[in-house]
Amino acid sequence: MSGPQSRDVTGDGVLPCSAMTRYAALLRGVSPMNCKMDALTRAFTAAGFSDVATVLSSGNVVFTTSSQSTSEIGAMADKAMAEHLGRTFETTYRTIDELQWLLDRDPLAGFDVPEGSKRVVSFLYEPVDPALAETLPVTVDDATIWQAAGTEALVSYLPRPGDPAFMRLIEKTFGKNVTTRTWDTVTKIVARSSKHGA
Numbered sequence: 001m002s003g004p005q006s007r008d009v010t011g012d013g014v015l016p017c018s019a020m021t022r023y024a025a026l027l028r029g030v031s032p033m034n035c036k037m038d039a040l041t042r043a044f045t046a047a048g049f050s051d052v053a054t055v056l057s058s059g060n061v062v063f064t065t066s067s068q069s070t071s072e073i074g075a076m077a078d079k080a081m082a083e084h085l086g087r088t089f090e091t092t093y094r095t096i097d098e099l100q101w102l103l104d105r106d107p108l109a110g111f112d113v114p115e116g117s118k119r120v121v122s123f124l125y126e127p128v129d130p131a132l133a134e135t136l137p138v139t140v141d142d143a144t145i146w147q148a149a150g151t152e153a154l155v156s157y158l159p160r161p162g163d164p165a166f167m168r169l170i171e172k173t174f175g176k177n178v179t180t181r182t183w184d185t186v187t188k189i190v191a192r193s194s195k196h197g198a
Helices: 037-046 070-085 096-105 165-174 183-196
Strands: 021-027 050-055 060-065 091-095 118-124 138-140 143-149 152-157 178-182
Touching: 021 070, 021 096, 021 178, 021 183, 037 050, 037 060, 037 070, 050 183, 060 183, 070 091, 091 096, 096 183, 118 165, 118 183, 138 165, 143 165, 152 165, 165 178, 178 183
Parallel strands: none
Antiparallel strands: 021 060, 021 091, 050 060, 118 152, 118 178, 138 143, 143 152
């Protein structure tokens, strides 16, 4: 599912691309109660990134950098968050091109997703076990993991007040070390990046 140049947050590979690259940082466990977006913007700017902007209040940061190593980017961001926020958050990184590639493919369109469902992407910190991927799709309480490949999993769920069934299913299947965003949020991240950066 990941693009031909995709790699997860633990990768050290160099991505063949232009000198300056637009990235999205997807932080896990962020809310307005534990992190202000203006402070997060300042932290990423202090890390040496440019054209920094946040998207929504759930810990999404878009920025430009000349670094092509997600390990290096993560170390820079963690150091700045520790200094300016007094803490760090588990974070996964994707280039904006990777997210755009995912949106353009719209892989959930190939599945019989129930009408009214929310579409979700879970970004994994390690590539999914192929044996696990072969057991999909799996459905529990109107939440379905349709497909997982590389470091992304495609999920849908029918919203229920106060019932995070889809998160229980995701964590039961992949563990808690995942970062999850709705399809709408990913779309907004890409749109915000295009408006704010070159």
